[in-house]
Amino acid sequence: MKVLSLLVSFAAAVSALAVRQADVVSDLKTLVSSPSSVNAEIRARWSDYNAPLPAVVVSVQAEKDIATIIKYCTKIGIPFLAQNGGIGWGKTFSLGKWGVVIDLSNLNKVTVAADKTTATIGGGASIGETVAAANAVGALIITGNCNCVGALGAMLGGGYEGNLMGEVGFGVDNIISMRVVIATGEILTVSSTSHPELFWALRGAGPNFGIVVSATVRAMPATEEDRTAFINNLLFSPDKLEQVAQAVEDLPLTPQQRVYLVLTSSGEPLNEPSILVTGFLRKGTNETGRAAFAPFYDIGPVSQSSAITTYDHWNDANIGFCNRGGRKPSYSSTITGMSAQKWPEIWELYKGFQAKGLNSAVLVERYNLTKAKSASLDSTAMNEALRRDAFSQAIVIPWYDDASLDVEALEFGSKVRALWTRSSNPKNDPTYANFAFGDETNTAIYGTGLARLKTLKKKYDPKRVFTQWFPIQS
Structure with missing residues (x-):
């Protein structure tokens, strides 16, 4: 065994030496076609915490x-x-x-069909680009709520976010077909009738099976009125937090409605910790919007604002979340209820860390899940518990610049997550992969579909070349 171990180590050393001697940049420049480019520059990532740092970037x-x-x-x-x-x-x-980043951002074309019922989204298109393309032709497409996020990246992880989610279900429920490059380098078109097993796996565990070049998704025609929404922002004093949390749980959401509770900074110049409720009602008016969120108005916000907002501005309030850089080791949980009595403790933890990480946030995103739950059992690889046993997503984002705060930030994040747990160990709780920290078990991420995913991983990626994003363990 010792001899075998030495041989393995020697082989690994020889391989590493070969990579060091190879000019990866030069090699790739001769291999890729123009106008693709090869360099050592990478756009800043959203979080510097444990960020992947490549030696080479190919656009x-x-x-x-x-x-x-x-x-x-x-x-x-x-x-x-x-x-x-x-x-x-x-x-x-x-x-x-010696790692390589394949930058997809130039593959950003978004084409809406003439009848506006489908759209093809390039693998490099952002949510903002997708919304702009849909809005320009009078259509709506399910996306997440931050314009800087990759549209398909959000969908392939599940798509458990978006102002239209209550009406059309999760992002993965709206994918019709995909062009994908798999581990062999083969380029496939996958759908419910073409490579259906891979189609299933990509919708919820996508980055473990290939690189999606484009996807055709459902869209819907929308008049100018259809592409408006009532959006409000209500600020509350800390003594009202438990009442507010309970109101988030009790609010009877329609499919056209969503509500967020956010612990956030008040912004410059004071950067004080604040309690914000923001609501959304598609096609809402000032009258119907206030009625839809009446329980919060009844509690008595210290300040309030609202506006009828067009589709191309629905995500404007989240522009600040798109700021790149800084350290943001974020945790999340799929909660089954608000547990309102715990929010004063969460508030104290938040205040304690926000004094050092001014842009830190804690948020709960609640949507109507009726449409998502109507999908057939195991219709996608997304963890079924996120459909069947979920109230909302809860996320805690420590946000700071000084790496010496890492230990304190992780303690803050893990303590808040622990208050949300439904078990004795939050790492085992059902977790939405796109919001996960990375210490969760495979079962927490993939749920009852894990065994099937392992089988498909052996079939489509036996050499395990796709292992960067919540890798499926063998």
Whole structure:
């Protein structure tokens, strides 16, 4: 056994030496087509905490170049990561010394069909670009709520976010077909009738099985009125927090409605910790909007504002969340209720850390889940508990610059997550992958579909070249 171990170590050393001697940049420049480009520059990621740092960045403009890069990296044994928005914060990324980032941001074309019932979204399109394309032709497409996030990245992880979610279900429920480059470098079109097993796996565990070049998704025609919403912002004093949390739980949400509770900074110049409720009602008026959120108005906010907002501005309030850089090791939980009595303790934890990390936040995102629950059992690879046993998503985001605060930030985040837990160990609780920290179990991320995913992983990626995003354990 000792001799075998030495041989394995020697082989690994020889491989590493070969990679060091190879000029990866030069190799890739000769392999990819123009106008794809190869360099060592990377756009700043959303979080610097455990951010993947590549040696080489290839900005691709053709799907065949993605296939070429996968084959090259696999052949010489270096890791790679496809990136669009660069927002993902899970700590599972590991590119080593010679890793390659495949930048998809130039593959950002969004085309809405003439009848406005479908749209094809490029793998590099952001949510903002997707919304702009849909709005320009009078259509609506389910996306997340932050314009800087990659539209398909959010969908492939599940798509448990978005102002239209109550009406159309999760993002994964709205994918019709995809063009994907798999581990062999083969380029496939997958759908419910073409490679259906892979189609299932990609919708919820996508980055474990390939790089999606484009996806055709459902859209819906929308008049100018259809593309408006009542959006309000209500600030509350700390003594009202438990009442507010209970109101979030008790509010009877319609499919056109969503509500967030956010512990956030008041902004410059004071940057004081604040308690914010923000509501959304599609096609709402000032009258119907106030009625839909009446329980919060009845509690008595210290300040309030509202507006009828057009589709292209629905995500404006989240622009600040798109600021890149800083350290943001974020935790989340799929909660089954608000547990209102715990929120004063969460508030105290938040105040304690926010004094050092001014932009830190705690938020609960609540949507009507009736449509999501109507999907057939195991229709996608997304954890079924997120449909069947969920009230909302809860996220805590420590946000700071000084790396010496890492230990304190992780303690803050883990303590808040523990207050949300439904079990003795939050790492075992059902967790939405796009919001997860990275210490959760595979079962927490993938739920009852894990065994099927493991089988498909062996079939489609036996060499395990896709292992950056919440990797499926063998």
